Every structure is written in structure tokens, then in C-alpha cells.
Amino acid sequence: MTQVIEVRNLHKAYDGVTAVDDVSFNVDEGEIFGIIGPNGAGKTTTIESVIGLRKPDGGSVSVLGLDPQTEARKLGNRIGTQLQEAALPERMKVWEALDLYASFYEKTVPWEPLVEQWGLAEKRNTQFGGLSGGQKQRLFISLALLNDPQIVFLDELTTGLDPQARRATWDLIRAIREQGKTVVLITHFMDEVEALADRVAVIDHGRVIALDTPDNLIASLNGETQVLFSVPNGFEAERLEKVSGVTAVHQHNQHITISGNGPLLANVAAALAQHNIAPADLRVQQANLEDVFLALTGRTIRN
Amino acid sequence: MKSFLKLTYMELKLQLREPVALFFTLAFPVMVMVLFGFIFGNEAEELLGGYGQVDLSVPGYIGMVVGTIGMLSIPTTLANYRELGILRRLRATPLGSSPVLWSQVAAQVLMTAAGIILLFIAGLAIFDLRIPNGNLAIVPAILLSAFSFFAVGFVLAGVMPSARTAQAVGMAIFYPMLFLSGAAMPRYIMPDFVQQIAGLLPLTHVVILIEDLWLKGTWNLTSVAVVAVVLILGLVISRFTFRWE
Incomplete structure (x- = not known):
């Protein structure tokens, strides 16, 4: 080029x-x-x-x-x-x-x-x-x-x-x-x-x-992806810890946050489907350039 | 050349869209002429060599136009252009600096001409202005005076940090000079010591220069020298002080 x-x-x-x-x-x-x-x-x-x-x-x-x-x-x-x-x-x-x-x-x-x-x-x-x-x-x-x-x-x-x-x-x-x-x-x-x-x-x-x-x-950050969703009462989120790539599962009432690497969303969604769970408010949080800047300088770009 | 002409035409249009600036450069000198004209009249008087008060005041009013544009219009316009980033935007083109600066000069020369022509129109229409022998040498004299005061305007534009201060300082220098120089009222009504102070002011020499040519057809070489020195000083200083941003 x-x-x-x-x-x-x-x-x-x-x-x-x-x-x-x-x-x-x-x-x-x-x-x-x-x-x-x-x-x-x-x-x-x-x-x-x-x-x-x-x-x-x-x-x-x-x-x-x-x-x-x-x-x-x-x-x-x-x-x-x-x-x-x-x-x-x-x-x-x-x-x-x-x-x-x-x-x-x-x-x-x-x-x-x-x-x-x-x-x-x-x-x-x-x-x-x-x-x-x-x-x-x-x-x-x-x-x-x-x-x-x-x-x-x-x-x-x-x-x-x-x-x-x-x-x-x-x-x-x-x-x-x-x-x-x-x-x-x-x-x-x-x-x-x-x-x-x-x-x-x-x-x-x-x-x-x-x-x-x-x-x-x-x-380059090796940042983990997070998958967030809500589930009906009574669902035990620990069951998702064995899903491939998952490193941590946090549950707060109906709100679940799963951290991990790889194609995390696909794996978690497949696991939920297996358990016949329809997650609500499903979204993915990824590292972005703000995190890159923070990692490189120890500061946020706005300061 | 095409850019220069377009810039000049644009600058003229912008000046004509600025009511406050228009008032000071075009209307104010005419107003002063009309005001004093109605007070003193324009009857021919033997004491005044067969001229009337208005006839004798025309060179002063021309000096007023030149001074207003050089000391108020140019510094305020250019400092404003610098402050807002208008010059900065122009710099980011392949244009170069000369057309920008010369178009400002050209537009202001045309504004000066417009101001003077308005004076003559009002003078002829209201006071039957007497035009002595039609000495055209006042044209180069007016141009020399204009360039001289414009150069001072460029210095002010460069030195002053903002358009507001450029305007304030321009007024602080210009208005005392305006009233002492004979541009707004005749010098001979002033006490001797005031006239002596007035002799040190560049605007006084602009008025004398034009006055002598207007009434007697002679070049006052002292005044030519003073105006020329101001021009050279202004050019040299503005060369070092002018800023694009």
C-alpha cells in the first residue's frame, strides 16, 4: 500500500x-x-x-x-x-x-x-x-x-x-x-x-x-468479555460456571454477570438454551479504547 | 489576482453588512459636517479668503475618515479575524499571506473613498461646497495618509490581544487626536499650547497636508515627511508584530 x-x-x-x-x-x-x-x-x-x-x-x-x-x-x-x-x-x-x-x-x-x-x-x-x-x-x-x-x-x-x-x-x-x-x-x-x-x-x-x-x-489488553442478563427467580447461576471460557459468575437476585474469554456470548447462550432459560436484557460488555488508554497511561482520557 | 479581487469584494460586502462600523466610517464624518455646517453656516467670508466654514473644514473631515478607518476599523476587523480563527482558516489554504493583507488594505481604501465621496455629496447638496481650483494632488496625499494610518492600524491589530482591546486602545488614541488635530474643529480656535501639542500628532499633519493642497495647491513638506515616517515605522513594526493567531 x-x-x-x-x-x-x-x-x-x-x-x-x-x-x-x-x-x-x-x-x-x-x-x-x-x-x-x-x-x-x-x-x-x-x-x-x-x-x-x-x-x-x-x-x-x-x-x-x-x-x-x-x-x-x-x-x-x-x-x-x-x-x-x-x-x-x-x-x-x-x-x-x-x-x-x-x-x-x-x-x-x-x-x-x-x-x-x-x-x-x-x-x-x-x-x-x-x-x-x-x-x-x-x-x-x-x-x-x-x-x-x-x-x-x-x-x-x-x-x-x-x-x-x-x-x-x-x-x-x-x-x-x-x-x-x-x-x-x-x-x-x-x-x-x-x-x-x-x-x-x-x-x-x-x-x-x-x-x-x-x-x-x-x-492486546487480554480483556475479558462480560455477558449480562436477567433470569427468572430460582435459576442457579452456578450451573454456568462449567461453560467453556467462563472465569467468574456473579448473581445478584435476577441479575447475572458472567465474565470470561473466547466466544463467550455464544457459549453462554447455548448453555442457557440447554436449560430452557430465556434470558432478558441480554447484553455484552467488552473492553474498549477507553480501557486501552487507561491501561497505557493509568489515567482516563478525560483527565 | 483572482483571489485578491474576490477577497477585496468580499471584505467590502462584509464591511457594508456591519452597521456600527458603517456608522463610524461613513455616517459620522458627514454628521459632524452637517452639524457644524448648520451652526456656523457656509457663507463666504473675506477673513477666510473668500471661503466658508464648511469649505475650510473639508480637509479635516477627510482626515477624520482616514483616521477612523486606520485607527478603528482596521485594528478591530483584523484583531477580530485573528481572535475568531478566521485568519487561521485562511492560512490553511495555498493562498499565502499577501492577498489576505492587501485585500484588507484595498477594501479599506475603497471604504475611505466612499466616506470622502459621501462628504462631497453632502457638502455640495447642503452647503454649496466651493471646490478650490480642483487640485487633484489631494488624491495622492489622501492615499499616502491612508496607507500611513492603515499601517498604524496593522500595528495595533498585531499588538493588541483581542478585538475589544484593539477597539478600546484605538479609540483612546484616535479621539483626542481627532479633536486636537483640526480634523473635527478648526485648530485656530484653540489656545497656542494646544496647537503646539497638536503639531506633534500625525493626524494634524494629515489635515495640514490636505488643507494646503486643497486651498493653496502646495505640498507641505514637513507634513509629508511626518506622514511618510509614520508609514515607514508602521510598516516595519507591523512586519514584526502582526500575528495570524
């Missing part, structure tokens, strides 16, 4: 305070690459160095074979960015923003289909200040896609959105990848990376502390 981004030993400090200590990673063409870490971990500085907005103090960065420092204009024509803490003038209308930004690139796609696709057609005459948070984000994505970029950088795209708008945005990000573009997704939401990213770099204190697919990262 072709590599579109190569970052080696990136280092960046502001006034002596290290923002990025030592970051290395590659991004493959056509993947959604997640960069996750708590606020202040160095994610944004990393990405700003990759797109050429910041000059690194050390290390090397290559994007689409270009040096972001010396070939910024060339690179700028081939990437799209949605930046954190970026905005448009309050009184600029949606169509004006698209029309204006289209003039900044050597070649662009027509913006009319973009506003259709991103659900902004009815808002084309609305001023930026009159858009909702989700609409603003969709406008930023539209701006990032104007030049038909090969790589799209999305920094904290869903921060400040309500859960419904976040889910809708996820679909939009998948749609970008389906157009054959590479997506670099920077976020502090674990669920977002789990849902979207093919691979994820976990950054903490300016260093990459893990880099793999979300599944592999979770599997």
Missing part, C-alpha cells in the same frame, strides 16, 4: 515548553487514520506540522512526497483541512464562503453539488453566524473538499455537537473515504475512533504510546 504521510521523530516546542516530543507514524493511502489523545497531548501541533502551518524543531515530515515547509503551496492544493478553532466571518454567507475559497485553489470541484451532498443547499444564503454547530462543521468539510484533495485532515470535527449530529458526521466521514480519499481524524473521543478508524495512533505527552488497529489495541 502506498504511504501518503511519513512522520519521523517530529519534535516541536513553544517557548521551551515541549508540545510534541517524539512522534513518528505513517498513513496509508485510502485509510481513515485516527490520532487520539487527551487535550494538550500534542495532536493539533502534530497535524499543524504535517500540513505546514508550523515549522517543526526536529524530525522530518513528508506528505504526498512533498515537504510541507518548502512546498507548502503545492501541498495546499492537494490536501483539505478542517481546523480546530478556525472560523469564517459571522456575516459571510455559505455560498460566498464556498465561492471565495474556491478561488484559492488551482483546480476545484463545482461547489453547488457539494452543498447538496452535505445538506447545505437550503442554507446557501444563510450567514455563517446563523448556522448551527453541525451546519458549520458541514460547511467546513465542504470547504475542505473544494479542491478535491487526496488527503483530508479533520481536527476535533465533532466537538460541541450533540450526539445525533455526531453520528451523522460519522457517516459523512465514511462517505469521504468511499470517494477514495485518505482521512486523518484527530479527536479525543474514543468511540469516534473505534467506529471510524482503520488504524489509530494514541498520543500522550507528545509521544505515540500505541499505534495499531482499534481491534488489535483492544485485543
Whole structure:
């Protein structure tokens, strides 16, 4: 697979305070690459160095074979960015923003289909200040896609959105990848990376502390799965201890929690069927990236 | 070039959608002219070389337009653009910095022109403004003055931490200068020591520069020098102080 981004030993400090200590990673063409870490971990500085907005103090960065420092204009024509803490003038209308930004690139796609696709057609005459948070984000994505970029950088795209708008945005990000573009997704939401990213770099204190697919990262925890359900009164849960893979069974009145490894749900369900028990509220709890982060740093990502 | 023109046109449209800024840059100088015009009239007076009060005040009002845009509009607009991340978004395109900054200058030059044209329209319509010999040299003089004050505006925009402070500091510098410089009221009605202080203010020299060209057709070289030095200082300092975020 072709590599579109190569970052080696990136280092960046502001006034002596290290923002990025030592970051290395590659991004493959056509993947959604997640960069996750708590606020202040160095994610944004990393990405700003990759797109050429910041000059690194050390290390090397290559994007689409270009040096972001010396070939910024060339690179700028081939990437799209949605930046954190970026905005448009309050009184600029949606169509004006698209029309204006289209003039900044050597070649662009027509913006009319973009506003259709991103659900902004009815808002084309609305001023930026009159858009909702989700609409603003969709406008930023539209701006990032104007030049038909090969790589799209999305920094904290869903921060400040309500859960419904976040889910809708996820679909939009998948749609970008389906157009054959590479997506670099920077976020502090674990669920977002789990849902979207093919691979994820976990950054903490300016260093990459893990880099793999979300599944592999979770599997590396050797975490146990838990199956939870409710049963009718009188059922003795101990009978399930002999089921393959089960390591512990807890019963609290009708509520049963079974911990274990392997295809636990299938095994437990089969055992329940054998006993003619129909479990209610059946659900599975698995380790997620939050647990990965906790295991790697001893902290939760929110602190 | 296409980006520059689009940015300039967009900036003009944005300025025209901002009622408060419009009031200060376009309406306020006209209001001052009309107010003093109604108080003092514009009768030709021998003591004033055959001109009326309004005729003589036009260079001052032009200075007021230039100063308002340089000291209030530009610092507030740019600091606001920086504060909100508007400049940051522009930086993330292959555009480069020059078109962004020059489009701001171009749009503000056009706003200055609009403000001055409004003054002339109001002056001609209400006070039968007398136009002395139509000396077109005031145009380059106005441009020099505008660039000079715009450069100071860029310095303020860069140095001030927020749009609010940029506006407050711009007003704190501009308003005393406005009333001492002869831009809002004639200098000759002021006591000597005030006139001496006024002689140190850049806006005073903008007014003198335009006044001399307007009434006598002569370049006041001292005032040209002062305005030019302010321009150069402003350019050099803003080069080091301007920030995109």
C-alpha cells in the first residue's frame, strides 16, 4: 500500500515548553487514520506540522512526497483541512464562503453539488453566524473538499455537537473515504475512533504510546468479555460456571454477570438454551479504547 | 489576482453588512459636517479668503475618515479575524499571506473613498461646497495618509490581544487626536499650547497636508515627511508584530 504521510521523530516546542516530543507514524493511502489523545497531548501541533502551518524543531515530515515547509503551496492544493478553532466571518454567507475559497485553489470541484451532498443547499444564503454547530462543521468539510484533495485532515470535527449530529458526521466521514480519499481524524473521543478508524495512533505527552488497529489495541489488553442478563427467580447461576471460557459468575437476585474469554456470548447462550432459560436484557460488555488508554497511561482520557 | 479581487469584494460586502462600523466610517464624518455646517453656516467670508466654514473644514473631515478607518476599523476587523480563527482558516489554504493583507488594505481604501465621496455629496447638496481650483494632488496625499494610518492600524491589530482591546486602545488614541488635530474643529480656535501639542500628532499633519493642497495647491513638506515616517515605522513594526493567531 502506498504511504501518503511519513512522520519521523517530529519534535516541536513553544517557548521551551515541549508540545510534541517524539512522534513518528505513517498513513496509508485510502485509510481513515485516527490520532487520539487527551487535550494538550500534542495532536493539533502534530497535524499543524504535517500540513505546514508550523515549522517543526526536529524530525522530518513528508506528505504526498512533498515537504510541507518548502512546498507548502503545492501541498495546499492537494490536501483539505478542517481546523480546530478556525472560523469564517459571522456575516459571510455559505455560498460566498464556498465561492471565495474556491478561488484559492488551482483546480476545484463545482461547489453547488457539494452543498447538496452535505445538506447545505437550503442554507446557501444563510450567514455563517446563523448556522448551527453541525451546519458549520458541514460547511467546513465542504470547504475542505473544494479542491478535491487526496488527503483530508479533520481536527476535533465533532466537538460541541450533540450526539445525533455526531453520528451523522460519522457517516459523512465514511462517505469521504468511499470517494477514495485518505482521512486523518484527530479527536479525543474514543468511540469516534473505534467506529471510524482503520488504524489509530494514541498520543500522550507528545509521544505515540500505541499505534495499531482499534481491534488489535483492544485485543492486546487480554480483556475479558462480560455477558449480562436477567433470569427468572430460582435459576442457579452456578450451573454456568462449567461453560467453556467462563472465569467468574456473579448473581445478584435476577441479575447475572458472567465474565470470561473466547466466544463467550455464544457459549453462554447455548448453555442457557440447554436449560430452557430465556434470558432478558441480554447484553455484552467488552473492553474498549477507553480501557486501552487507561491501561497505557493509568489515567482516563478525560483527565 | 483572482483571489485578491474576490477577497477585496468580499471584505467590502462584509464591511457594508456591519452597521456600527458603517456608522463610524461613513455616517459620522458627514454628521459632524452637517452639524457644524448648520451652526456656523457656509457663507463666504473675506477673513477666510473668500471661503466658508464648511469649505475650510473639508480637509479635516477627510482626515477624520482616514483616521477612523486606520485607527478603528482596521485594528478591530483584523484583531477580530485573528481572535475568531478566521485568519487561521485562511492560512490553511495555498493562498499565502499577501492577498489576505492587501485585500484588507484595498477594501479599506475603497471604504475611505466612499466616506470622502459621501462628504462631497453632502457638502455640495447642503452647503454649496466651493471646490478650490480642483487640485487633484489631494488624491495622492489622501492615499499616502491612508496607507500611513492603515499601517498604524496593522500595528495595533498585531499588538493588541483581542478585538475589544484593539477597539478600546484605538479609540483612546484616535479621539483626542481627532479633536486636537483640526480634523473635527478648526485648530485656530484653540489656545497656542494646544496647537503646539497638536503639531506633534500625525493626524494634524494629515489635515495640514490636505488643507494646503486643497486651498493653496502646495505640498507641505514637513507634513509629508511626518506622514511618510509614520508609514515607514508602521510598516516595519507591523512586519514584526502582526500575528495570524
